[in-house]
Amino acid sequence: MTSPTPDISLREITADTVRTICDLQVLPAQGAFVASNAISIAQAYFEPKAWFRAIHADQTPVGFVMLSLDPAIPEYCIWRFMIDARYQHLGYGTGALRLVIDHIRTLPRATEVLVSYVPAEGSPEPFYRKAGFIPTGQVIDGEVVLKLVL
Numbered sequence: 506m507t508s509p510t511p512d513i514s515l516r517e518i519t520a521d522t523v524r525t526i527c528d529l530q531v532l533p534a535q536g537a538f539v540a541s542n543a544i545s546i547a548q549a550y551f552e553p554k555a556w557f558r559a560i561h562a563d564q565t566p567v568g569f570v571m572l573s574l575d576p577a578i579p580e581y582c583i584w585r586f587m588i589d590a591r592y593q594h595l596g597y598g599t600g601a602l603r604l605v606i607d608h609i610r611t612l613p614r615a616t617e618v619l620v621s622y623v624p625a626e627g628s629p630e631p632f633y634r635k636a637g638f639i640p641t642g643q644v645i646d647g648e649v650v651l652k653l654v655l
């Protein structure tokens with residue numbers, strides 16, 4: 506049984522957990538905001554800048570995050586981020602985002618974190634705004650870019 510305030514962790518995905526992580530899904534209405542985890546993991550296989558982890562609440566896998574990390578520029582972006590529909594609005598996304606930001610802070614010359622979202626009804630904009638992200642003014646491939654200054 507999970508405690509009232511579960512411990513959120515970012516964990517490497519293994520042969521034992523990959524099917525479970527690929528089965529995590531957002532609500533049908535959120536499908537335009539994030540690719541499936543199976544697609545993300547497949548893309549990561551071909552992208553050296555990709556860094557991905559499962560999000561766990563205590564021992565339960567609840568979500569997935571993938572970053573694009575390029576210390577050479579430096580440019581650190583949240584590429585994919587999702588909490589399974591069953592576990593949304595429990596603070597897990599906020600907890601995982603904090604861990605992601607902590608991780609990026611440890612990387613060379615990290616001064617900001619970038620994210621972009623599809624501007625449509627139900628977009629994650631309020632979630633990122635609440636965490637301190639602000640618009641950069643850029644729209645890339647139809648996605649609004651936000652940044653968090655570290």
Ligand SMILES: CC(C)(COP(=O)(O)OP(=O)(O)OC[C@H]1O[C@@H](n2cnc3c(N)ncnc32)[C@H](O)[C@@H]1OP(=O)(O)O)[C@@H](O)C(=O)NCCC(=O)NCCS
Nearest residue numbers: 531535538586587588593594595596597598599629631632
């Ligand atoms: C965005 C997302 C990761 C948030 O995860 P979460 O665990 O539900 O977030 P939290 O419980 O920590 O939410 C904190 C606050 O952010 C805001 N928020 C969270 N999800 C939101 C959403 N989908 N739309 C609008 N506001 C949202 C709310 O203010 C929320 O507080 P509340 O629950 O008291 O209303 C999750 O909704 C999700 O997976 N969405 C679909 C995929 C997606 O859009 N990913 C982002 C791609 S860039």
